[in-house]
Amino acid sequence: MMEIRIETKFFKFEINLSKSQILGIVGPSGIGKTTTLRAIAGLEEPKGKIVVDGEVWLDKNLSLAPKKRSIGFVFQDFALFPNMSVLENVAYASSKEHALEILKAFNIEHLKDKRPNKLSGGERQRVAIARAIARAPKVLLMDEPFSALDRKTKHFIQDKILEFSKMYKFYTIFVAHDLKDVVRLSDLVFSVEDQKLLSKEEFEEYSLM
Amino acid sequence: MKKFIVFGLLASKIVFGATITVAAAADLRFVLQDLTALYEKEYPQDKLKFIYGASGNFYNQIRAGYPIDVFMSADTHYPELLYKQGLSYKPRAYAIGKLALFTVENNINVDNPKLALLQAKKIAIANPRVAPYGIAGISTLHCYHIYHNVKSKIVFGENIIQTAQYVASKNADVGLVSYSLLLTPQLKGKGKIYLIPQACYKPIVQSAAVIKATKDKNAAMRFFNFLYSQEAIAIWKSFGYGIPR
Amino acid sequence: MIDYSPFLISFEVAISTTLVLGVVGIFISYFLAFSKSVWADIVEPFIMSPLVLPPTVLGFYIMYIFGLQSPLGRFLNNIGIHLLFNFNGLLLGSIIYSLPFAVSPVVSGFRSVPKSIIEASYTLGKSKFYTLLKVIIPNSKYSIISALVLVFSHTIGEFGVVLMVGGDIPGKTRTASIAIFDYVQELNYKQANITALILFAIAMSTLIFLQILKRLQER
Numbered sequence: 001m002m003e004i005r006i007e008t009k010f011f012k013f014e015i016n017l018s019k020s021q022i023l024g025i026v027g028p029s030g031i032g033k034t035t036t037l038r039a040i041a042g043l044e045e046p047k048g049k050i051v052v053d054g055e056v057w058l059d060k061n062l063s064l065a066p067k068k069r070s071i072g073f074v075f076q077d078f079a080l081f082p083n084m085s086v087l088e089n090v091a092y093a094s095s096k097e098h099a100l101e102i103l104k105a106f107n108i109e110h111l112k113d114k115r116p117n118k119l120s121g122g123e124r125q126r127v128a129i130a131r132a133i134a135r136a137p138k139v140l141l142m143d144e145p146f147s148a149l150d151r152k153t154k155h156f157i158q159d160k161i162l163e164f165s166k167m168y169k170f171y172t173i174f175v176a177h178d179l180k181d182v183v184r185l186s187d188l189v190f191s192v193e194d195q196k197l198l199s200k201e202e203f204e205e206y207s208l209m
Numbered sequence: 210m211k212k213f214i215v216f217g218l219l220a221s222k223i224v225f226g227a228t229i230t231v232a233a234a235a236d237l238r239f240v241l242q243d244l245t246a247l248y249e250k251e252y253p254q255d256k257l258k259f260i261y262g263a264s265g266n267f268y269n270q271i272r273a274g275y276p277i278d279v280f281m282s283a284d285t286h287y288p289e290l291l292y293k294q295g296l297s298y299k300p301r302a303y304a305i306g307k308l309a310l311f312t313v314e315n316n317i318n319v320d321n322p323k324l325a326l327l328q329a330k331k332i333a334i335a336n337p338r339v340a341p342y343g344i345a346g347i348s349t350l351h352c353y354h355i356y357h358n359v360k361s362k363i364v365f366g367e368n369i370i371q372t373a374q375y376v377a378s379k380n381a382d383v384g385l386v387s388y389s390l391l392l393t394p395q396l397k398g399k400g401k402i403y404l405i406p407q408a409c410y411k412p413i414v415q416s417a418a419v420i421k422a423t424k425d426k427n428a429a430m431r432f433f434n435f436l437y438s439q440e441a442i443a444i445w446k447s448f449g450y451g452i453p454r
Numbered sequence: 455m456i457d458y459s460p461f462l463i464s465f466e467v468a469i470s471t472t473l474v475l476g477v478v479g480i481f482i483s484y485f486l487a488f489s490k491s492v493w494a495d496i497v498e499p500f501i502m503s504p505l506v507l508p509p510t511v512l513g514f515y516i517m518y519i520f521g522l523q524s525p526l527g528r529f530l531n532n533i534g535i536h537l538l539f540n541f542n543g544l545l546l547g548s549i550i551y552s553l554p555f556a557v558s559p560v561v562s563g564f565r566s567v568p569k570s571i572i573e574a575s576y577t578l579g580k581s582k583f584y585t586l587l588k589v590i591i592p593n594s595k596y597s598i599i600s601a602l603v604l605v606f607s608h609t610i611g612e613f614g615v616v617l618m619v620g621g622d623i624p625g626k627t628r629t630a631s632i633a634i635f636d637y638v639q640e641l642n643y644k645q646a647n648i649t650a651l652i653l654f655a656i657a658m659s660t661l662i663f664l665q666i667l668k669r670l671q672e673r
Contacts, residue, residue, distance in 0.1 A: 067579050
């Protein structure tokens with residue numbers, strides 16, 4: 001189980017997640033969604049408590065450095081390493097063999113020797129997601145991970161993430177500013193504006209889109 | 210008895226040779242070339258290395274541990290300081306520098322030095338803060354009672370070679386420079402010279418000292434003593450230096 | 455008769471200084487570029503300070519601090535460490551003199567590495583040192599090479615510091631730049647010109663070689 005209690009400038013965030021559960025956080029820009037994600041990653045240090053499978057990542061006395069947390073983070077600007085090929089990027093925290101598997105699963109194996117600057121936005125975004133998953137982390141954190149993907153590719157990748165999440169049993173928390181992006185993939189949805197978890201009825205309305 | 214003397218002299222010639230490093234004032238560059246030639250004939254086993262520069266710099270470097278054997282200063286001040294601080298053996302004056310009025314301009318008559326200095330548009334003098342010849346130059350201007358008249362025309366050379374160069378290149382029409390420099394091959398016969406009377410400035414006595422930290426005291430002393438030998442004196446004189454008593 | 459020792463000495467000093475400052479410069483630059491401590495703001499102007507002082511003054515103070523007339527100098531001498539009037543002195547003087555050139559471009563380069571890729575490395579479980587080696591340095595390659603080029607050139611042309619701290623000892627600390635000055639002082643213009651030309655040729659060859667390296671990296 002993953003227990004998160006964080007206080008940001010704009011809202012209080014309290015949630016418990018079970019293994020393989022996917023949480024989507026939705027709300028308008030600038031409200032602190034990215035900050036929340038960064039706090040779970042350890043890139044920010046707010047007041048609060050984060051415990052993952054009994055391991056304390058954040059509490060009154062301790063804030064574990066990002067490198068010590070078993071996470072995979074997908075940045076809004078993708079943050080791919082310009083000096084490495086796609087394969088080297090994805091294999092950065094994993095093995096080349098495993099990286100190739102993920103690239104195959106995402107249908108982007110043909111890009112493996114290309115440099116990030118030669119890729120389109122959508123291709124880069126998929127590589128970023130692949131890199132985060134390749135690490136088989138305990139918690140997958142994604143910041144607007146579908147922004148550069150067309151609908152068909154988006155659904156394909158979302159299905160893959162679901163597959164991997166069940167296979168590796170990681171917790172997934174991602175952020176989007178559009179509810180449509182969130183409802184298809186999420187088990188739980190937290191609306192920052194409403195400052196609460198949406199009920200099944202509330203978000204089922206949107207799941208038909 | 211004679212046999213012993215001859216044997217002793219021969220033996221002293223066959224001593225192991227040494228490399229002797231000498232830090233010397235810049236103005237000694239040319240006279241030391243001739244002195245070296247003479248020295249190496251007499252002591253072929255020795256090798257002389259010279260480093261030329263400002264005596265003040267050498268003083269600071271010696272205090273910091275500069276690995277030289279003999280220091281030939283442009284004055285007596287620095288060797289005396291080193292001796293007082295226990296860094297050298299007793300200094301001894303090796304030459305007395307002379308000051309001369311020098312010009313390469315045709316229209317300046319050096320036989321009337323006071324007039325020549327007043328007429329000149331620019332007067333080259335060594336920087337009195339770092340060169341004894343500079344102090345002598347200023348002193349000479351006071352001696353002729355024209356210092357305040359010509360003060361604004363003075364051009365200071367950072368060392369005496371540079372000062373002489375100013376005159377030789379016509380950047381200054383006259384200069385008060387080291388007389389011995391004017392007798393070197395580069396400047397000999399290049400212009401007109403007037404030897405300034407000794408009464409007009411304090412004698413520029415130049416001293417040398419053997420540095421206590423020398424790696425070979427015998428070799429250092431060999432060179433040091435040579436500076437005062439009869440043969441050396443002839444060379445000092447030929448370059449226009451006075452000989453200390 | 456050409457005396458080759460000044461060139462060998464100059465080249466040796468320049469290469470050694472570049473190698474030492476290459477490594478030291480990276481660590482100092484890392485501290486200045488990424489530390490949030492107030493010490494970084496205090497240290498940075500001091501790193502730049504050798505630029506402010508005239509080289510001979512810099513040389514004088516190095517001599518003053520490490521010479522036998524200072525307690526530190528005597529102590530070092532007693533334990534067998536000699537830092538003046540030898541190759542070590544030239545190296546010491548050059549390192550201090552060229553330090554700003556090793557640090558300033560690299561700090562700029564480090565600061566312009568996108569923060570997100572550095573964070574990405576941490577989120578992928580890598581240490582600060584691993585990130586420096588695999589992410590930061592490769593992405594500021596040009597700044598680092600520029601710094602090395604600057605250090606090398608600056609050291610080859612150095613004069614004031616090496617004169618004071620080296621002492622112009624023929625065959626030991628008489629660098630090419632000092633040798634040229636000496637030739638000019640003894641009015642031996644021919645030798646001065648030849649030496650200057652050779653020094654220039656050596657320095658320019660190195661710079662051109664590094665320029666080619668830069669271009670090759672761009673492929």
